[in-house]
Amino acid sequence: MRFGGLTAVRSVDFTVNAGEIVGLIGPNGAGKTTFFNCLTGLYIPTEGTVSYKGTVLPPKPHLVTKAGIARTFQNIRLFANMTVLENVLVGRHTRTKEGLWSALLRGPGFKKAEKASEERAMELLEFIGLAHKRDHLARNLPYGEQRKLEIARALASDPGLLLLDEPTAGMNPQETRATEDLVFAIRDKGIAVLLIEHDMRFVFNLCDRVAVLVQGEKLVEGTSEVVQADERVIAAYLGEPFEGEPGEAEAAEVAAAEAGSTNAAAEERSTTSTKGESQ
Amino acid sequence: MTEIEKTTPDTPAAPTPAARGLIALPLAAARALLLAGGIATAASAFLAWTWTDEFPGDLTITGYPGGLQWLTFIAGALTALFALSSYGIRGLGWLLPAGNNAPLALTALGGFATTWFTVIAICTELGGVVNLEPGGWIAAIASLLPVLGALALPEQLGEDTKENLKAYVAKPDRIPAPKALAPWVERAIITIVTAIGLAVFTYGIDTEYGELFIGYLILIAFSLWALHTAGLMDRFSRIVAHNRSFTLAMGFVAAIAFPFTQTDDHYANIGVNILIFGTVALGLNIVVGLAGLLDLGYVAFLGVGAYTAALVSGSEFSRFSGVQFPFWASALTGAAASLLFGVLIGAPTLRLRGDYLAIVTLGFGEIFRIAVNNMDGDSGPDITNGPNGIPSIPDLSFFGFNLGESHDIGGFTLGRFANYYLLMVLIMAIVVLVYTRAADSRIGRSWIAIREDETAATAMGINGFRVKLVAFALGAALAGLAGTVSAHVTYSVVPTPYQFAGSTPPNSAFLLAAVVLGGMGTVAGPLLGAALLYLLPEKLNFLQDKSLLAFGIALVLLMRFRPEGIIANRRRQLEFHETGQLDVPEQATLTDEPAVTKAGA
Ligand SMILES: Nc1ncnc2c1ncn2[C@@H]1O[C@H](COP(=O)(O)OP(=O)(O)OP(=O)(O)O)[C@@H](O)[C@H]1O
Ligand SMILES: [Mg+2]
Numbered sequence: 001m002r003f004g005g006l007t008a009v010r011s012v013d014f015t016v017n018a019g020e021i022v023g024l025i026g027p028n029g030a031g032k033t034t035f036f037n038c039l040t041g042l043y044i045p046t047e048g049t050v051s052y053k054g055t056v057l058p059p060k061p062h063l064v065t066k067a068g069i070a071r072t073f074q075n076i077r078l079f080a081n082m083t084v085l086e087n088v089l090v091g092r093h094t095r096t097k098e099g100l101w102s103a104l105l106r107g108p109g110f111k112k113a114e115k116a117s118e119e120r121a122m123e124l125l126e127f128i129g130l131a132h133k134r135d136h137l138a139r140n141l142p143y144g145e146q147r148k149l150e151i152a153r154a155l156a157s158d159p160g161l162l163l164l165d166e167p168t169a170g171m172n173p174q175e176t177r178a179t180e181d182l183v184f185a186i187r188d189k190g191i192a193v194l195l196i197e198h199d200m201r202f203v204f205n206l207c208d209r210v211a212v213l214v215q216g217e218k219l220v221e222g223t224s225e226v227v228q229a230d231e232r233v234i235a236a237y238l239g240e241p242f243e244g245e246p247g248e249a250e251a252a253e254v255a256a257a258e259a260g261s262t263n264a265a266a267e268e269r270s271t272t273s274t275k276g277e278s279q
Numbered sequence: 280m281t282e283i284e285k286t287t288p289d290t291p292a293a294p295t296p297a298a299r300g301l302i303a304l305p306l307a308a309a310r311a312l313l314l315a316g317g318i319a320t321a322a323s324a325f326l327a328w329t330w331t332d333e334f335p336g337d338l339t340i341t342g343y344p345g346g347l348q349w350l351t352f353i354a355g356a357l358t359a360l361f362a363l364s365s366y367g368i369r370g371l372g373w374l375l376p377a378g379n380n381a382p383l384a385l386t387a388l389g390g391f392a393t394t395w396f397t398v399i400a401i402c403t404e405l406g407g408v409v410n411l412e413p414g415g416w417i418a419a420i421a422s423l424l425p426v427l428g429a430l431a432l433p434e435q436l437g438e439d440t441k442e443n444l445k446a447y448v449a450k451p452d453r454i455p456a457p458k459a460l461a462p463w464v465e466r467a468i469i470t471i472v473t474a475i476g477l478a479v480f481t482y483g484i485d486t487e488y489g490e491l492f493i494g495y496l497i498l499i500a501f502s503l504w505a506l507h508t509a510g511l512m513d514r515f516s517r518i519v520a521h522n523r524s525f526t527l528a529m530g531f532v533a534a535i536a537f538p539f540t541q542t543d544d545h546y547a548n549i550g551v552n553i554l555i556f557g558t559v560a561l562g563l564n565i566v567v568g569l570a571g572l573l574d575l576g577y578v579a580f581l582g583v584g585a586y587t588a589a590l591v592s593g594s595e596f597s598r599f600s601g602v603q604f605p606f607w608a609s610a611l612t613g614a615a616a617s618l619l620f621g622v623l624i625g626a627p628t629l630r631l632r633g634d635y636l637a638i639v640t641l642g643f644g645e646i647f648r649i650a651v652n653n654m655d656g657d658s659g660p661d662i663t664n665g666p667n668g669i670p671s672i673p674d675l676s677f678f679g680f681n682l683g684e685s686h687d688i689g690g691f692t693l694g695r696f697a698n699y700y701l702l703m704v705l706i707m708a709i710v711v712l713v714y715t716r717a718a719d720s721r722i723g724r725s726w727i728a729i730r731e732d733e734t735a736a737t738a739m740g741i742n743g744f745r746v747k748l749v750a751f752a753l754g755a756a757l758a759g760l761a762g763t764v765s766a767h768v769t770y771s772v773v774p775t776p777y778q779f780a781g782s783t784p785p786n787s788a789f790l791l792a793a794v795v796l797g798g799m800g801t802v803a804g805p806l807l808g809a810a811l812l813y814l815l816p817e818k819l820n821f822l823q824d825k826s827l828l829a830f831g832i833a834l835v836l837l838m839r840f841r842p843e844g845i846i847a848n849r850r851r852q853l854e855f856h857e858t859g860q861l862d863v864p865e866q867a868t869l870t871d872e873p874a875v876t877k878a879g880a
Pocket of ligand 1 (some may be wrong): 003006008026027028029030031032033035049076
C-alpha cells in the first residue's frame with residue numbers, strides 16, 4: 001500500500017486461523033492501521049489480495065463485512081447521535097434484508113425481522129454489559145463504554161474474524177483487564193480475533209501469536225516468547241526486554257484455547273508489495 | 280413560599296452578589312409593576328392611537344381595538360397572566376413550572392416590542408409624532424412598565440452586563456419533572472394546543488398588510504420564546520411523545536379544518552401553495568435531514584413531476600394533447616418520472632461526498648431548467664414548449680366532483696383552491712407516512728448512519744452508494760408527486776420557478792432553507808419552515824427585491840442562535856447543545872473523557 005511516495009505497508013503475508021487471538025504490534029506509524037484498512041477494503045491495496053475462507057475478497061468495505069470480517073476503529077467511530085441500541089442495530093445491517101418497501105408497508109415479516117434484530121442487539125448489549133444504557137446517545141457514553149459499544153456493533157454482523165484496532169487505548173488498568181476478559185469471551189464464541197495494541201502486557205497475555213510490523217514490513221511472527229526474545233524487535237520497538245512475563249495460569253489458558261480451536265478454517269491473507277517507482 | 284424565590288440558585292459558596300434586579304426596586308413593587316403594566320398595556324389597546332385611518336387597520340376607534348392593537352392586547356394579557364402565576368395564584372402555577380423569571384421578562388418584552396413597533400410605524404408612515412393620539416402615548420408608556428418590572432426582579436447577577444441580561448432570557452437548567460397526567464388530560468391538552476395553533480396559523484395567513492404580519496411575527500417569536508424558557512415546550516413535547524399518533528391525527532384534523540375557516544379563496548390558495556412547498560421540503564428532508572446529502576438542485580424533481588402531469592393532463596398545448604390520464608395515473612407517472620430522473624442524476628453523482636455532491640446537484644438542477652427551456656422544437660426536440668410552458672391545464676375531477684368549481688359542504692363554501700388544498704392534505708399525509716415509516720426502519724437507520732459517519736457505516740456492511748441512491752430516488756419521487764398537483768393548481772407550467780435561487784418559493788435554496796430553518800430530521804420542522812418562508816415574501820411585499828437579503832440575515836442569525844432549527848430533533852438538539860442532556864435518563868454518566876472524535880481511519 002502506497003500513499004504517494006510513502007510505502008505504508010509492504011509485503012505483509014499474514015494468516016489468522018479460526019479460534020485464534022493474534023496480535024499485531026509495532027511502533028507508531030508502522031502501518032498497522034493501514035494494514036487493517038487494506039483488509040477491510042477502506043483502502044484499495046496498490047497490490048495484493050485479501051482472502052477469507054478461501055475466497056478472495058473485493059476491496060469494498062460492505063462486502064468484506066458481509067463476508068464475515070468486522071472491525072473497530074482506533075479513533076472511535078460510533079454513530080454519535082444514534083442511541084446505543086441503534087448503533088448495534090446498524091451493525092445488524094448485513095444480516096437483515098428488509099428494504100424500503102417492507103418498511104413502508106410494515107407487513108408481519110417486517111415486524112418479525114425488526115423484533116429479531118432488536119433481540120439479537122439486546123443480547124449483544126447484555127454480553128458487553130451495556131444493556132441498561134440502550135437508549136442513551138452513543139456520544140454521551142464514557143470513553144471505555146464507547147469502545148465496548150464499538151465491539152458490540154462489530155459483533156452484530158456475526159463475524160468470523162474480528163479486527164480490533166487498539167481496543168484498550170485510553171483505558172485504565174481495570175478497564176483493560178475487563179477488555180481482556182471480553183476478548184477471551186469473544187474467542188470462546190468461535191470468533192478469530194486480530195488485534196492491534198500498544199499495551200504489551202495485554203498483547204502477550206492474550207495472544208496466541210504475535211506479529212511485529214516495523215516501517216510497513218513484517219519483522220517477525222510467532223508466539224510471545226519468540227517475539228519477546230527477538231533482538232530486532234527489542235531494538236526496533238521495545239527498547240529493553242519485557243518484564244512482566246505472563247503468569248502460569250494465562251499461559252495454560254492460552255494453550256488450552258489453542259488446542260480446542262480446530263473447527264472452521266477462517267483464514268485471510270494479505271499481500272501488499274511495491275515494485276513500481278515512487279514519484 | 281412563592282414561586283420566584285425558589286429560583287434563586289442555592290449556591291451559598293459562590294462569591295456572587297446577592298440576588299437583586301438590574302433596577303433596584305423591592306420585589307413587591309417589581310411584581311406589581313409587571314401585573315399592572317400588563318393590564319394597562321392590554322387596556323391601552325382600547326384607546327385611539329392615531330387620528331387617521333390612513334394607517335392600516337384603523338387604530339382610531341376608542342373602545343374597539345383594530346389590527347395591531349389586538350396584538351398589543353394579547354401581549355399585555357399574556358404578561359398579566361404570567362405575572363399572576365408568579366404571585367402563586369392557584370390554578371396558574373403550571374404556567375411557570377420552574378418558577379423562573381425569564382418568561383416574565385420575555386412576555387413583557389414581547390408586549391413592548393409589538394407596541395413600540397406599532398407606534399414607531401405610525402410615526403414613520405404618517406410622518407411625525409404629531410400623529411399619535413394620547414392613546415398611543417399611553418400604550419407606549421404602559422408597555423414599558425412591565426419591562427421595568429421584569430428588570431427589577433431578583434436575579435443572580437454577576438459582574439458582566441452581558442451575562443446579567445442573559446439571566447433574564449435563558450432557560451432554567453432544571454425543570455421539575457411534571458406530574459403524571461391522565462391519558463385523556465394529555466389528549467385534551469394536545470387538542471387545545473392544536474386548536475390554538477390552528478387559530479394562530481390562520482390569523483397569520485389572513486393578515487392583510489405587512490405591518491400586521493411583522494407585529495404578528497414579533498409577538499409569536501417572543502411568546503414562543505417565553506413558553507420555551509418557562510419549560511412549557513419541553514413539557515408539551517413530552518406529552519406529544521406519549522401520544523404520537525394522536526398528535527399526528529390532530530394535526531391532520533387541523534389541516535383539514537383550515538379551508539373551512541376561510542371565506543376568501545385567496546387564502547386557501549396561500550394554503551395550498553404552502554402545502555406543496557412543505558411537502559416537497561419534507562421530501563428533501565429525507566435526502567438532507569436523514570441521509571445527510573446536500574442536494575442543491577432538488578426543485579428539479581418538482582419540475583419533472585409538474586411537467587409530466589402537464590403533458591398527460593389533456594391540455595391542448597401539451598405535446599400529447601390527446602392523452603388525458605386520470606389523476607391517480609398521472610400522479611403515479613409523475614412520481615415515476617421523477618424517480619427515474621433521480622436515479623439518473625444520483626447514479627453518477629452519489630459517489631461524491633459533501634461539497635462536491637452539492638455542487639454537482641446544483642448543476643443538474645440548472646440543467647433541468649435549461650433543458651426544459653430549450654425543448655421547444657427550435658433548439659431541441661419539441662416537448663415542453665420552451666419558455667412558454669404548457670398553459671391551460673384542465674382541472675382535476677374525481678367521480679364527477681370537479682375540483683375547479685366551488686362546492687357547498689355543510690354550509691361552508693369550498694372554492695377551487697380549497698378543493699386542491701384538501702387534495703394536497705391527502706398527498707402530504709402520504710408523504711408524512713412514507714417519511715416516518717422509512718425513518719424508523721433498517722433503511723432509515725442506515726441513512727442516519729451514513730450521515731453520521733460514512734466510513735464507519737460502510738465498514739458496518741452498509742452499501743453506501745445503494746442506500747444513498749434509495750434516499751435520493753425516494754426524495755425525488757415524493758417531490759414529483761407534489762409536482763403533479765402543483766401543475767393543476769397553477770393552471771400552467773413554465774420553466775422559471777424551477778431554479779436554484781429566486782425571491783419566491785419554491786426554489787432549491789428556499790426548500791433547503793425551509794428544512795434547515797424548520798429543523799432537519801423532523802416532520803413538523805420543514806412544514807413550519809415552508810409556511811414561514813412562503814408567508815414572508817407573500818406578506819412583506821414592500822421588501823420586494825430586498826427580501827433575499829432579509830432572508831440571508833435572518834438565516835445567519837438563526838443558525839447562530841439556534842443551529843438545530845425551530846423544531847429541534849432530539850438528536851440534533853443534543854448535538855449542538857452538549858450540556859442539555861434532555862433525553863438522557865437520570866443516571867446519565869457525565870465524564871471528563873474526550874467526546875467521540877471523527878478523525879482518522
Ligand atoms: N490516508 C493516508 N494518506 C497518506 N498517508 C497515510 C494515510 N494513512 C496512513 N498514512 C501513513 O502511513 C503510515 C502508517 O500509518 P498507520 O496509521 O497505519 O500507523 P499505525 O501503525 O497504525 O500507527 P499508530 O500506532 O500510531 O496507530 C504513517 O506514516 C501514516 O502517516
Ligand atoms: Mg494505528
